[in-house]
Amino acid sequence: MSSLDYSREIRVFDVIIGFILVAIGVYVTIGGVFTEALILTFFAVGLLFIGVIRTVKGVMMSNLARVSKIVKILLGIGIIGVSVGIIIFPTLAISTLIILIALALMMSGMSRAVVGYMEKELAIWARGLYVVAGLLTFAIGFIAAVFPTFGFLILSLMISLAIIFLGVVRILSGISGELR
Secondary structure, three states, rough: OOOOOOOOOHHHHHHHHHHHHHHHHHHHHHHHOOOHHHHHHHHHHHHHHHHHHHHHHHHHHHOOOOHHHHHHHHHHHHHHHHHHHHOOOOOHHHHHHHHHHHHHHHHHHHHHHHHHHOOOOOOOOHHHHHHHHHHHHHHHHHHHHHOOOEEEEEEEEHHHHHHHHHHHHHEEEEEEEEOO
């Protein structure tokens, strides 16, 4: 079921943001010559886009359940805050930046899982995709937060995969009009 307030403009914005996220994730994954701070800045920019779209959609989509709307807006603002902090202070210790990105991923995953669980009028496949995407994103963020010294390369690959997955969900959301 497509929301009445999921306008064409928001859907196009979703698709564009999705392609940007996929491009960032792929670029970081195959471009292993980047410095750690630059890679984390790329992740932060991707998360900034996620936070902006989550907040905008939370504000503009009046058909969302109230809890979904509040979660979407608050966690979107949280993601924006963490991302901007990383962009402004890229020289912080790498493990601190990994933890901040992990927290933003966990917030994004939590938001996605809550929306998937709460929005009963969505198709089963859409709800399932939201919950799975949310739980996987949360799990990757959790692992990165708990083990920031796990190895920057391995964590970068895991976070890249999460960013790519979130980008694909954004693209599907914009194309189908089904996802939120």
